[in-house]
Amino acid sequence: MTTRAGFAALIGEPNAGKSTLTNRMVGAKVSIVTHKVQTTRARIRGVAIEGDAQIVFVDTPGLFAPRRRLDRAMVAAAWGGAADADVVVLLVEAHRGLTPGVEEILARLEEVAGDRPVALAINKIDRVKAEALLGLSKTLNDRFDFARTFMISAEKGHGVEDLRRWLAGMMPEGPWLYPEDQIADLPLRMLAAEITREKATLRLHQELPYQLTVESENWEERKDGAARVDQVIYVAREGHKGIVLGHRGETIKAISQAAREELEDFLGRKIHLFVQVKVRERWMDEAERYAQMGLDFSGGG
Numbered sequence: 037m038t039t040r041a042g043f044a045a046l047i048g049e050p051n052a053g054k055s056t057l058t059n060r061m062v063g064a065k066v067s068i069v070t071h072k073v074q075t076t077r078a079r080i081r082g083v084a085i086e087g088d089a090q091i092v093f094v095d096t097p098g099l100f101a102p103r104r105r106l107d108r109a110m111v112a113a114a115w116g117g118a119a120d121a122d123v124v125v126l127l128v129e130a131h132r133g134l135t136p137g138v139e140e141i142l143a144r145l146e147e148v149a150g151d152r153p154v155a156l157a158i159n160k161i162d163r164v165k166a167e168a169l170l171g172l173s174k175t176l177n178d179r180f181d182f183a184r185t186f187m188i189s190a191e192k193g194h195g196v197e198d199l200r201r202w203l204a205g206m207m208p209e210g211p212w213l214y215p216e217d218q219i220a221d222l223p224l225r226m227l228a229a230e231i232t233r234e235k236a237t238l239r240l241h242q243e244l245p246y247q248l249t250v251e252s253e254n255w256e257e258r259k260d261g262a263a264r265v266d267q268v269i270y271v272a273r274e275g276h277k278g279i280v281l282g283h284r285g286e287t288i289k290a291i292s293q294a295a296r297e298e299l300e301d302f303l304g305r306k307i308h309l310f311v312q313v314k315v316r317e318r319w320m321d322e323a324e325r326y327a328q329m330g331l332d333f334s335g336g337g
């Protein structure tokens with residue numbers, strides 16, 4: 037069987053319905069969390085499976101109205117995410133139409149999308165009359181050469197299947213990017229890995245900033261509502277292991293404690309976090325592989 041896999045970037049103004057749509061396409065579990073994650077830093081919203089295709093929805097955090105410096109960096113990352121994707125979906129709210137915010141996106145869409153196909157999804161069609169929809173579709177299609185236009189209601193589910201099927205067909209042929217049993221909590225794993233990486237970087241005072249990666253290898257839901265998370269901090273050399281461990285393991289203890297606290301705070305639930313250190317000399321290759329997928333775990337910027 038030929039499999040397909042790739043990345044789809046969802047862009048749109050705040051409130052356009054990106055989370056609700058992801059929810060619909062991916063399954064209920066991740067959405068609650070990814071919605072929160074979306075406002076911060078994770079780059080994957082969720083993974084959908086449609087027939088033999090795997091569609092990875094890439095996040096575009098804080099795409100609009102940058103206020104602080106950090107936000108500007110996030111905006112750049114957001115557009116970067118769109119540029120790395122195989123296909124871009126622009127979500128526009130049916131009842132709001134061509135707002136200044138949508139104008140702003142359209143102005144940069146060509147530059148960002150390059151030769152990648154861009155689909156238009158007019159969302160919240162349950163809020164307007166059919167006549168209004170046709171007018172809006174025409175207005176928007178006059179402004180940009182969309183590969184397809186979908187009329188959807190992410191909330192009610194109308195048109196979502198069509199969109200997902202189309203996206204699946206747009207994915208390049210290739211092996212699936214994530215094992216099926218991991219996709220439900222992938223955004224959680226990534227978030228947890230990013231937090232630990234950040235704590236390690238802070239703690240190590242730039243000693244090994246570009247030379248460690250963090251992976252959440254196991255995420256286990258417990259009956260009592262807590263989760264057990266097993267992570268590995270990978271370093272490039274044997275000698276680096278001691279630096280991360282610290283005297284009598286004090287450094288890694290401090291790192292995992294800080295990471296656990298932030299993760300618990302963020303998710304509002306109890307987390308049992310176990311962090312190990314391992315050597316992986318070829319991690320640079322891995323970092324490159326992730327970069328090709330539009331991800332950046334290396335922190336090397």
Ligand SMILES: Nc1nc2c(ncn2[C@@H]2O[C@H](COP(=O)(O)OP(=O)(O)OP(=O)(O)O)[C@@H](O)[C@H]2O)c(=O)[nH]1
Pocket residue numbers: 048049050051052053054055056057071074159160161162163188189190191192
């Ligand atoms: N009536 C209607 N409401 C919708 C539809 N899709 C989303 N909404 C609502 O629109 C609001 C925003 O939806 P979200 O999915 O959170 O939007 P978002 O684009 O992820 O928002 P940000 O994360 O702030 O960028 C929520 O109250 C949704 O319930 C739809 O098809 N119809």
